[in-house]
Amino acid sequence: MRHVISILMENESGALSRVAGLFSARGYNIESLTVAPTEDESLSRMTLVTRGDEAIIEQITKQLNKLIEVVKLVDLSEGSHIEREMMLIKVKAERAHREEVMRLTDIFRGTVIDVTDTSFIIEMTGKSSKLDAFVRAVHEELVVEVVRSGPSGIARGAKGLTL
Amino acid sequence: MELSGAEIVIQSLKDEGVEHVFGYPGGAVLHIYDAIFQQDAVKHILVRHEQGATHAADGYARSTGKPGVALVTSGPGATNAVTGIATAYMDSIPMVVLTGQVPSPFIGSDAFQEVDTVGITRPCVKHNFLIKDVRDIAKTFRKAFYIATSGRPGPVVIDIPKDITDPNIKIPYEYPKKVRLRSYSPVSKGHLGQIKRAVDRMLAARRPVFYTGGGVVLDNADEQLTELVRTLDFPITSTLMGLGAYPGSDKQFLGMLGMHGTYEANMAMHETDVLIAIGARFDDRVTGQIAQFCPNAEIIHVDIDPSSISKNVRVDIPIVGPVKSVLKDMLKVVSEHKKRPDEEALKQWWAQIKRWRGTQCLKYDEKSSRIKPQFAVETLHRVTRGDAFVASDVGQHQMFAAQFYPFDKPRRWINSGGLGTMGFGLPAAIGIQIAHPGAEVAVVTGEASIQMCIQELATCKQHDLPIKIMLLNNGYMGMVRQWQEFFYDGRYSHSYVEALPDFVKLAESYGHVGMKIERPEDLEGAMKEAFSLKDRLVFMDVIIDPTENVYPMIEAGKGHHEMYLPPESELV
Secondary structure, eight states, X not given: XXXXXXXXEEOOTTHHHHHHHHHHHTTOEEEEEEEEEOSSTTEEEEEEEEEOOHHHHHHHXXXXXXXXXXXXXXXXXXXXXXXXXXXXXXXXXXXXXXXXXXXXXXXXXXXXXXXXXXXXXXXXXXXXXXXXXXXXXXXXXXXXXXXXXXXXXXXXXXXXXXX | OEEEHHHHHHHHHHHTTOOEEEEOOOGGGHHHHHHHHTOSSSEEEEOSSHHHHHHHHHHHHHHHSSOEEEEEOSTHHHHHHHHHHHHHHHTTOOEEEEEEEOOGGGTTTTOTTOOOHHHHHGGXXXXXXXXXXXXXXXXHHHHHHHHHHSSSOOEEEEEEEGGGGOTTOEEEOOOOSOOOBTTBOOOOSOOHHHHHHHHHHXXXXXXXXXXXXXXXXXXXXXXXXXXXXXXXXXXEEEOGGGTTSSOTTSTTEEEEOSTTOOHHHHHHHHXXXXXXXXXXXXXXXXXXXXXXXXXXXXXEEEESOGGGTTSSSOOSEEEESOHHHHHHHHHHHHHHOSOOOOHHHHXXXXXXXXXXXXXXXXXXXXXXXXXXXXXXXXHHHHHTTTOSEEEEOSSHHHHHHHHHSOOOSTTXXXXXXXXXXXXXXXXXXXXXXXXXXXXXXXXXXXXXXXXXXXXXXXXXXXXXXXXXXXXXXXXXXXXXXXXXXXHSTTOOTTOBOOSOOOHHHHHHHTTSEEEEEOSHHHHXXXXXXXXXXXXXXXXXXXXXXXXXXXXXXXXXXXXXXXXXXXXTSTTO
């Protein structure tokens, strides 16, 4: 099953490689991983998407907790939560296709943020499945490149993953 | 007090109470060595290879419970130390390893003797640090020693760039009194509700067995364990790492379990209805095939490390906490409990165990005209009155030592269990002898293992360490040969150690006493003579029967009830 694990960790060099190293050393898979400092500069927040059965996910969370630099973590998939991913996608947009691409972008609530005679760059945010759907909707031959952030997640409700 | 970085390194060690450092100098640590030269409080033991430094620090830690400290240079110094670091990591040994690093401005430039030490050691340390500022040295040391020794212990590496130890830059020094890490707080007590649940289950058991491991030794919980086991009158078995935590010669002790465990221990595991696992981690050499592991048992598991629980085997009653504190709580709960163990059921259980013991699974040919390795270990036990520190290498001799030298005290049996590092024994014995100057320290080794760190014989000479080496010489990598005999139709691929040195002459050339012993009737006399030489290292080259195998044996991937027994056993 797919799990979204949110990790609060010390913002120190090497902390990220400890997490990545743990996954490769123990044969767990990482589907995506995003990380950036929080409002407290000494802390980073990581959202990690992985797959595994219950026993594997239990081991993953325990092993992550064992890393000295991991302060706290939560498996967001255990409760109600929100996930958002950002995508930058460059598409060919020559005369014949401009209208169609614009229309699709509107439907998916994306924004065109760069325009040339022959191309658009579109910025889009949403659930990963929505971004997948947009990429499928645009004609395959038109896609030049796709840059995705991987999902970031947060639990619904008043409680937060804080110190 | 104003000190340079190099002086802070030494002063921090003093403030941690470190008396001995095992090391080898080199370019990146010259400033530190200069600071060592100018003081006497921290004594430096010069080894002959950095692997030896880490194993010696490890042996020091295992035999004392105090953290071992090693100091090596950058690049090859650090990479040579990695085997020793990984060895300590697998057995959860508290150790702090100081590695020199190229000067900060050169990091990443492929400078002379540069490696990414933090990167290379990351998967085999509890934690590691790269110091980037001289002002961080003292607090990093404080954290490193705290992390290494608390919770589930383990090795910590501190990588120190050369410019950080510059003797010309002096700063005010103060060693932090307190250490707090918001991201690290090991549990200090087990959950009382879980402990009560476990005790309820234990007192209702009909065929209980204790299965204990290195965690009991690491937490110095031998007294509490012994009291609990005796109070309940349950049988107990131990892993390789746990030997000595419960007296090995006691009647309730079933011997070691697992791949080369006793018939009675493994059968008790197979038949038990309540397994009480304490400070043990369900390693594959212990469990055999997981699907057939303790098929009838409810499992109670006490461990300081939550990730050990239900990692390999699903546990019914987990208790996360320090072994000693949990055992104390268990004793209290047992003493206040209305219920007593089921005497009638226990009587039947012990009768069953007695029948299993009747197979005599450790029997060997005692009338052989050749020296049997089992006989050699038994002789060692007799000559040392069962009270020596015994370090071993890895292989058949290690298993014979574990089976035939019943350890009655913890921290006497020093071996590489998890990683299985050949070459561990001699340098580990150096650490033990440094920590216990008057004690009898023996190394049980094989002719293949001993050659992996043979250079440390020079360290023993330089530091006057009267270690007694018992080399069980069968001319083969015995355990490899045994597997090839059992599972590869006797095709002994590269397990025959051709071109052995003359070990007597070798020992003598290092300035030690060498002995060669070939006949069983000569062994005890020779060994007594060796141990009577109180101030000399004696190297006993004991020529043993090369065909001897370690029994019982469970083939990898088989269940506890599927054992090979020795040809001499009553069951065969």
